[in-house]
Amino acid sequence: MAISAAAPLPVPVPGLALEEAAKHKQDFAEQGYFIHRGAVPREKLDVLRARIAEEFDRVRSNGQLFSGGGLLSGHLNCFPGAESRFVHERLREIGLIDLIRELHPASVRAPNVGLNFNLPGSVKQHCHADRPFTQEFMIANIAVVDTDLVNGAIEVCPGTHRKFYPFWRFALENPGSVRLPMQQGDVLVRSSNLWHRGMPNLSTVARPMMALTWEDGGSLQEDPFAADGGRITFRPNWYRPNLLGRLRERIFIAVPISYAAYRFTRSLVGNKGYDH
Numbered sequence: 538m539a540i541s542a543a544a545p546l547p548v549p550v551p552g553l554a555l556e557e558a559a560k561h562k563q564d565f566a567e568q569g570y571f572i573h574r575g576a577v578p579r580e581k582l583d584v585l586r587a588r589i590a591e592e593f594d595r596v597r598s599n600g601q602l603f604s605g606g607g608l609l610s611g612h613l614n615c616f617p618g619a620e621s622r623f624v625h626e627r628l629r630e631i632g633l634i635d636l637i638r639e640l641h642p643a644s645v646r647a648p649n650v651g652l653n654f655n656l657p658g659s660v661k662q663h664c665h666a667d668r669p670f671t672q673e674f675m676i677a678n679i680a681v682v683d684t685d686l687v688n689g690a691i692e693v694c695p696g697t698h699r700k701f702y703p704f705w706r707f708a709l710e711n712p713g714s715v716r717l718p719m720q721q722g723d724v725l726v727r728s729s730n731l732w733h734r735g736m737p738n739l740s741t742v743a744r745p746m747m748a749l750t751w752e753d754g755g756s757l758q759e760d761p762f763a764a765d766g767g768r769i770t771f772r773p774n775w776y777r778p779n780l781l782g783r784l785r786e787r788i789f790i791a792v793p794i795s796y797a798a799y800r801f802t803r804s805l806v807g808n809k810g811y812d813h
Contacts, residue, residue: 552632569698569731577722592769603778611659615652619767646755655689655744667729670701679747680719689738698730704804
């Protein structure tokens with residue numbers, strides 16, 4: 538009697554239990570994201586948080602910070618410097634980087650390194666995907682501090698990574714959303730195609746959320762943690778730090794429905810409108 542070939546055993550991801558890795562893969566396939574709890578040590582993240590807050594206060598008090606560029610709406614980009622290298626090393630050590638590459642084999646290089654600095658009094662962003670649907674890449678968001686509904690836990694729309702949404706379709710179908718509170722050291726791994734938005738920070742202190750991203754395969758720099766001389770650097774977010782950019786930002790804050798209407802109309806005549 539012929540013996541049928543046995544099904545191949547699943548390949549373990551270093552540092553992750555088979556069951557845990559399988560659950561992450563299932564969640565990612567169905568929802569477009571998964572959360573790995575307690576990945577990065579709290580003590581090191583406390584030091585990083587303090588350094589980023591210290592540098593923000595320094596450049597703001599010295600008049601070195603740009604005007605506008607997200608300061609009005611309360612969401613800034615930040616390069617967290619060479620001292621954030623331990624985060625990537627930890628994710629590699631526990632097998633999350635290998636899992637990210639298994640989920641998206643195009644993630645071949647080291648990641649780009651960034652951080653969202655959500656200021657007190659920030660406003661709700663518009664829902665968006667991060668790039669065109671056919672240019673998907675992987676994102677790992679690391680909670681530098683405990684992140685909840687008060688200080689701006691991210692809002693995501695589960696399952697929206699599975700098909701292309703011009704903004705008009707997203708607005709009409711209203712696919713539904715959830716907030717994702719995370720404890721310090723948790724990691725949210727998500728697809729760039731997952732619709733999401735930054736939420737208001739109703740607390741009195743800034744909320745940092747680090748990001749490792751693999752656009753077009755990853756960073757073109759030999760050492761992405763050495764950018765800007767390895768110094769913590771703040772950068773504009775959606776809006777340019779010029780007169781027109783500040784005007785756009787003020788209109789968005791004052792009359793958010795006007796920007797939603799603009800995106801809706803623009804998305805009717807092309808493939809734009811998915812992003813911000």
